[in-house]
Amino acid sequence: MYETYWKELGGKMDFTITGCQSLSYFANTKNLCWFLEPKLEQEIRNLHNNVGNAIVENRHVIVGTGSSQLILAALFALSETLNDPNPVNVVSAPPYYSSYPEMTDFLRSGLFKWAGDAYTFDKDEPYIEMVTSPNNPDGFIREPVVNRAKGMVVHDLAYYWPQYTAITSPADHDIMLFTVSKCTGHAGSRIGWALVKDEKVARKMVKFIQVNTIGVSKEAQLRAANIMEIISLSCQRSKPRELANFFEYSQNLMVERWNKLRNAIKNNELFRVSKFPLQFCNFTRDFTETYPAFAWMKCKEGMDCEKVFRGHKIVTRSGKRFGSGVEYVRVSMLSRDEEFDLFVQRLSNIHGIGN
Amino acid sequence: MYETYWKELGGKMDFTITGCQSLSYFANTKNLCWFLEPKLEQEIRNLHNNVGNAIVENRHVIVGTGSSQLILAALFALSETLNDPNPVNVVSAPPYYSSYPEMTDFLRSGLFKWAGDAYTFDKDEPYIEMVTSPNNPDGFIREPVVNRAKGMVVHDLAYYWPQYTAITSPADHDIMLFTVSKCTGHAGSRIGWALVKDEKVARKMVKFIQVNTIGVSKEAQLRAANIMEIISLSCQRSKPRELANFFEYSQNLMVERWNKLRNAIKNNELFRVSKFPLQFCNFTRDFTETYPAFAWMKCKEGMDCEKVFRGHKIVTRSGKRFGSGVEYVRVSMLSRDEEFDLFVQRLSNIHGIGN
Structure with missing residues (x-):
């Protein structure tokens, strides 16, 4: 990524x-x-x-x-x-x-x-x-x-x-x-x-x-x-101009990806992801949310989320593997650009089970 | 080495x-x-x-x-x-x-x-x-x-x-x-x-x-x-001229070191190393002995060889560690040149226990 x-x-x-x-x-x-x-x-x-x-x-x-x-x-x-x-x-x-x-x-x-x-x-x-x-x-x-x-x-x-x-x-x-x-x-x-x-x-x-x-x-x-x-x-103030602050650069990437993800499922009642509190970051000197390296998605109770996603060609890891239920899946947010965009596109096409 | x-x-x-x-x-x-x-x-x-x-x-x-x-x-x-x-x-x-x-x-x-x-x-x-x-x-x-x-x-x-x-x-x-x-x-x-x-x-x-x-x-x-x-x-016949055959080069080093070692203890009755049979090597197309990466030295029965060597500032690993007796020690033959020469020099100075 x-x-x-x-x-x-x-x-x-x-x-x-x-x-x-x-x-x-x-x-x-x-x-x-x-x-x-x-x-x-x-x-x-x-x-x-x-x-x-x-x-x-x-x-x-x-x-x-x-x-x-x-x-x-x-x-x-x-x-x-x-x-x-x-x-x-x-x-x-x-x-x-x-x-x-x-x-x-x-x-x-x-x-x-x-x-x-x-x-x-x-x-x-x-x-x-x-x-x-x-x-x-x-x-x-x-x-x-x-x-x-x-x-x-x-x-x-x-x-x-x-x-x-x-x-x-x-x-x-x-x-x-x-x-x-x-x-x-x-x-x-x-x-x-x-x-x-x-x-x-x-x-x-x-x-x-x-x-x-x-x-x-x-x-x-x-x-x-x-x-x-x-x-x-x-990260230094005295850094060479052509060298972008690595953490700012990569945080921007994370924000962008999380926005795409949230956008793709905002009208979808089948699954949701958590919201994270705003906190003050001593490093960036600004308030920020958490933008996790993985999306932990919850489907409707009783749904086998991994199976539903697999049906739409999205590879995930089932919540079972993490000590939780099958209604959860973990999806990587750190894949390559093309792969991530494909994931979001496929995700936004899921409107109901079997669709 | x-x-x-x-x-x-x-x-x-x-x-x-x-x-x-x-x-x-x-x-x-x-x-x-x-x-x-x-x-x-x-x-x-x-x-x-x-x-x-x-x-x-x-x-x-x-x-x-x-x-x-x-x-x-x-x-x-x-x-x-x-x-x-x-x-x-x-x-x-x-x-x-x-x-x-x-x-x-x-x-x-x-x-x-x-x-x-x-x-x-x-x-x-x-x-x-x-x-x-x-x-x-x-x-x-x-x-x-x-x-x-x-x-x-x-x-x-x-x-x-x-x-x-x-x-x-x-x-x-x-x-x-x-x-x-x-x-x-x-x-x-x-x-x-x-x-x-x-x-x-x-x-x-x-x-x-x-x-x-x-x-x-x-x-x-x-x-x-x-x-x-x-x-x-x-190893190729068609190799660049300035590139020495690695195995010939390193075998020569091993032969040289083993000669130095055998020479240093040849008149010494306190310890000995094994001899190895001549065998035909299909790679070098020549007969050769084995020149091991370690010297496995045997002191006189009952002698704690590691202790004797330590007394002469030679670091070895006791035979005990290898499932054998304390009359054996293992010494590396792959150390750096300076270190190896120092080892051989110290070895040739051992003429009796306590000497």
């Missing part, structure tokens, strides 16, 4: 690496996260400071092969630190990211297990709550819901960037996860990072990545660092 | 990627391995065909974040395919790669568990045998040792390249693992690949990588493809 931004920058964004660069497993043997490129760490810290969306002081930065690997690393680290003979319960409030159950259970780990709906979790046992904010799939700002003793929380803040929502304050949690994929659009790089307060937990997360993949691709780290450097520069 | 080769190539090996390239998670939606860059697949097949070290026809190519991820993917795929309620036994003949036990057990998976020494495995239960050939740590050519019913084998062929050993025939096994790190020296890229015969197993390996890291960095894949392309070119 952000392709045009990067295209317009043209050759200025080319990233080159020589044949003899980055041969080693190691990036910085003095760092707790020994495979983290120093330049990437610096650009991560800079970008957070420029955007004001997370506290980076006294935090360990841990790079991962996308934030997926970091979610697993966090589950591993927290459950190992707990050192309980039974697997720790992993919960999240529905609708939750559809991959959480599978990621948690696919290796049948004895360290952690998926325990489902955070709203109904009432066991007197240790648990890890996954809090995604803004939430995937529905875009709402979230806080932990269990709030019991023996609780640990992982904050997945992949979408806490100005193009999606108001930056109301710098996030300040024990474990915060981010990813280049949702921030800059470079999903193919597989670069995510965690900001971690506790050193012991940070060390165990590093351990997980070490055993799992012996670190993270240096090429991807160095290119991500370059991209983040440009984005930080684009 | 191969740094000088890549340095001498200079600007010819620069790899450049534009800002808007490889944004997507997907590389080729029509491929079973949907995150594999087509150019990398092609260069992998070319290189194997040029070197003659593995059969690629009718094999699925699966890319991983280093071969570590592929080892885990293989364990996952084989045990899931088996669909047994009990965890499958994972075994290997000592001395085995020191990471196998940890990789197998670190998540306390219910799918597979470390069962240790393959030589003594006699349970009437399903098992997966890890066969590394040439072997890490000791460099010997290996075959499966259990050979019972209900057995599955993963061949880790990371070192089956002409700089390390004679290529006697193209390997032809169900699951074969390779890595850029040992072939070209680019460990920092974290690119490995598997050649897999069975489609069902291949699909499950892809599934593992999808849930674990949603694919593999595109930058690293594309750069690895470039590097492998150059190596393939360097």
Whole structure:
């Protein structure tokens, strides 16, 4: 979706690496996260400071092969630190990211297990709550819901960037996860990072990545660092004139797409999408709504929404997958322009079931 | 270690990627391995065909974040395919790669568990045998040792390249693992690949990588493809004159280092290294010994070899870690020139315990 931004920058964004660069497993043997490129760490810290969306002081930065690997690393680290003979319960409030159950259970780990709906979790046992904010799939700002003793929380803040929502304050949690994929659009790089307060937990997360993949691709780290450097520069007052502010540019895209979507269904009684409150964004210094990366659409009660959409050649993911009902579907708002326009066009042609 | 080769190539090996390239998670939606860059697949097949070290026809190519991820993917795929309620036994003949036990057990998976020494495995239960050939740590050519019913084998062929050993025939096994790190020296890229015969197993390996890291960095894949392309070119008769045959160049380095090592300990009765048989290499069309990436050194019975070496400021990994005794240590033969020369120098200064 952000392709045009990067295209317009043209050759200025080319990233080159020589044949003899980055041969080693190691990036910085003095760092707790020994495979983290120093330049990437610096650009991560800079970008957070420029955007004001997370506290980076006294935090360990841990790079991962996308934030997926970091979610697993966090589950591993927290459950190992707990050192309980039974697997720790992993919960999240529905609708939750559809991959959480599978990621948690696919290796049948004895360290952690998926325990489902955070709203109904009432066991007197240790648990890890996954809090995604803004939430995937529905875009709402979230806080932990269990709030019991023996609780640990992982904050997945992949979408806490100005193009999606108001930056109301710098996030300040024990474990915060981010990813280049949702921030800059470079999903193919597989670069995510965690900001971690506790050193012991940070060390165990590093351990997980070490055993799992012996670190993270240096090429991807160095290119991500370059991209983040440009984005930080684009937010400066003293930026080059031809360099558009990345977050303004991408927020405009999101606003435009959400307007098209809302417009396409405004006279349609079959389905609806949520409205989001206006909030003051400290980054843009203006009031803004949330413009989520996904549209979470609700059809009429009892309707199998995925099926209806499929009948109109619209590929969605059913609400079932997110711990909700079949009357919900999730649709990506970050597809390519042509694809998105086709989606909106097909959507506006749905006037009744079977039509 | 191969740094000088890549340095001498200079600007010819620069790899450049534009800002808007490889944004997507997907590389080729029509491929079973949907995150594999087509150019990398092609260069992998070319290189194997040029070197003659593995059969690629009718094999699925699966890319991983280093071969570590592929080892885990293989364990996952084989045990899931088996669909047994009990965890499958994972075994290997000592001395085995020191990471196998940890990789197998670190998540306390219910799918597979470390069962240790393959030589003594006699349970009437399903098992997966890890066969590394040439072997890490000791460099010997290996075959499966259990050979019972209900057995599955993963061949880790990371070192089956002409700089390390004679290529006697193209390997032809169900699951074969390779890595850029040992072939070209680019460990920092974290690119490995598997050649897999069975489609069902291949699909499950892809599934593992999808849930674990949603694919593999595109930058690293594309750069690895470039590097492998150059190596393939360097093996051609019609190669540019200034381009040295990579495998000849790196084999010469290995021979030189092994000569230095053998020379440094030839009059020393405290420790010894194995000799390897001469074999005809179909790639170089000449007889050659094995020149392993590691030296597996044996001290006098009862001596704690790691401790002795540490006393002389030589960092090694104790034989214990590989399922063998403390009288063994593993030393890397792939360090940088300065480091290797320092190691040999310190080694030749050891004349007795405490000296």
